[in-house]
Amino acid sequence: MADDGPLKMADVARLAKVSMSTVSRALADNPLIPEDRRREIQRIAAEAGYVINQSARSLRMRKTQTIGVVFPLGHDVGQLISDPFFIEMFGRLADEITTRGYQVLLCRVTDTSEGWLNRIIQSHRQDGLVIVGQSDQHEALNQAAESYHPLVVWGGHLNGQTYCSVGTDNIGGARRAVDHLLGLGRKRIAFLGMLELPEISLRYEGYVRALRAAGIEQDPALVIPAHFSFETAYEAARELIESGTEFDAIFATSDIIALAAIQALAAAGMDVPGQVSVVGFDDIAIAAQSTPPLTSVQQDLAKGAKTIVDLLFKRMAGEDAPSATLLPKLVVRKSCGGTSAG
Amino acid sequence: MADDGPLKMADVARLAKVSMSTVSRALADNPLIPEDRRREIQRIAAEAGYVINQSARSLRMRKTQTIGVVFPLGHDVGQLISDPFFIEMFGRLADEITTRGYQVLLCRVTDTSEGWLNRIIQSHRQDGLVIVGQSDQHEALNQAAESYHPLVVWGGHLNGQTYCSVGTDNIGGARRAVDHLLGLGRKRIAFLGMLELPEISLRYEGYVRALRAAGIEQDPALVIPAHFSFETAYEAARELIESGTEFDAIFATSDIIALAAIQALAAAGMDVPGQVSVVGFDDIAIAAQSTPPLTSVQQDLAKGAKTIVDLLFKRMAGEDAPSATLLPKLVVRKSCGGTSAG
DNA sequence: AACGCTAACGCAATCGATTGCAAAAGCAAG
DNA sequence: CTTGCTTTTGCAATCGATTGCGTTAGCGTT
Structure with a gap:
């Protein structure tokens, strides 16, 4: 019973035969109220199904939890x-x-x-x-x-x-990924990502530094804008492939982009990792499950x-x-x- | 300027030289206030960077948006x-x-x-x-x-x-999946899922109906409890495999469970779909990308x-x-x- | 019995908006 | 200049809690 109208604190006060102040303090476990009385009031409130109205509480306390x-x-x-x-x-x-x-x-x-x-x-x-x-x-x-x-x-x-x-550390992560590709003997490494985003531009910085350290000249044709969605990334990869630009590796700035690239490569009959090495970024759960499993820069x-x-x-x-x-x-x-x- | 203290509606009222009531109504686009004055007040409020305090608004309006x-x-x-x-x-x-x-x-x-x-x-x-x-x-x-x-x-x-x-329609979806497996000639179809969950128990109902319609006796040993997480599902599948119970198909009540099962089967050297057919439920995005691609009951x-x-x-x-x-x-x-x- | 002190408790203001109702202003007609 | 009506505007109550401060109760001393 008593679960018809939305109960207010004043109702609880009436039930417990005390003032609202006391109910408020009791529910907040304020030691100003003796412990046994606190318990009692809490019990009454719980039994009546009373719940503090958060709008009112937020307004008064100036915090919303x-x-x-x-x-x-x-x-x-x-x-x-x-x-x-x-x-x-x-x-x-x-x-x-x-x-x-x-x-x-x-x-x-x-x-x-x-x-x-x-x-x-x-x-x-x-x-x-x-x-x-x-x-x-x-x-x-x-x-x-x-x-x-x-x-x-x-x-x-x-x-x-x-x-x-x-x-x-985006620069460091990218650097490590590209260094790894270079270590495998790859020289024409494509970069897939949106440079407009700060994080991605940092990854680009790492990419550039790795190439520079290896004494490899970077080719603007290998830098491809690619959004985070699978479809647009697939499209970007397809265009790269069809452009005829030579490349033997892809550094994708997210795993989704990497997976899309792998699909696009497969569709074009190119072997991963035989012809092209691919590295992603994030190491999302699917990365380990894909075919082939994806090398990726893990973010914790x-x-x-x-x-x-x-x-x-x-x-x-x-x-x-x-x-x-x-x-x-x-x-x-x-x-x-x-x-x-x- | 004027972006130090959190502005209140009263402040805007002062700026606009009207009462709070008017500001409130103007911001709410209340036609009680003539349109040009409304615009003017809105402009003043925006310029001052004023934003309505939602706690107060929620309390008074008894709604929170x-x-x-x-x-x-x-x-x-x-x-x-x-x-x-x-x-x-x-x-x-x-x-x-x-x-x-x-x-x-x-x-x-x-x-x-x-x-x-x-x-x-x-x-x-x-x-x-x-x-x-x-x-x-x-x-x-x-x-x-x-x-x-x-x-x-x-x-x-x-x-x-x-x-x-x-x-x-869980019963119908499960029914269709199991019917499909039966149509492929499979007869020992395992069921992976937690019967305690209502939706899953409905899928079980569909599973049972399909078997019954095909005149196949159901074997309790083929009904395996499996949670939604990859790890526990993998464990459940592994136990099924190691139990020695014979089976030639798995109806998993979620794609995650299906994917885990496929991994467990692969680890045990069993071929999918050669030896065992697997069907999942949900048709999540990865389903199409897995190896082999997963047959699944799609929920829109x-x-x-x-x-x-x-x-x-x-x-x-x-x-x-x-x-x-x-x-x-x-x-x-x-x-x-x-x-x-x- | 009077006093002092602490522990419990309640009054009433407050948080910042919205809105019913009444007052003021504007305007046209008489 | 009234009167009567409509359009604008503002006063003040309200939403439901929290809390500073003052009051009362309770108890021990002298």
């Missing part, structure tokens, strides 16, 4: 968050956040006009923000971070960056997510947490030939 | 939401929800003690709920639906169900998500939307032999 997770997608707007990498990151973040007793609000940004981030921040819907991927919003992030502290970004560490970020998402959330909570507590960089690891599988040559 | 998406996971508690099927469903739901101007709150239920659903509902953090998968909470759902209307469940349609659900998630959200919004508007069933489709690939025999 909620963390917003944002995927800017300044590029690829309106798309489903489909890349397994993002998805896994989201899952891990959700785990870390809920473990700490907070809720997760997914913010899909559909309107990236001037001030989009400020609009999210000022809505006060969340106590802190995780931004997954800088997209092309570096400047907006810098600006927002100036006055809003509880904010951590997953992405590369860029020049003139004032916000707190957590990310893999579990650790990344934990670091992000740790830093965020520090910042929410007013401390000033610094950015962090994770070390990538090259996982060698069959897609690039020799099991561990080089 | 937020939909909660819940993964009960009564089984497998504490796990990351890792199954690609759930993930894709989440992404599609998020798309449908944000498209309608609502936010998405992910509710990971960590405490399934008595009244967990009521606790979510009464917190008033959301205007409506989508529950993904009944888990083992059929009764709790039935009870909650009695007094809480804006709630739609993804899952099977069960006996004595009073809540609104959207789901694939895009349509499912749209239907769920459509029904939910109808219910939020007070209408009484009925449950819906989607028709599954068997996608035949190489993992079960003949390209389309049967």
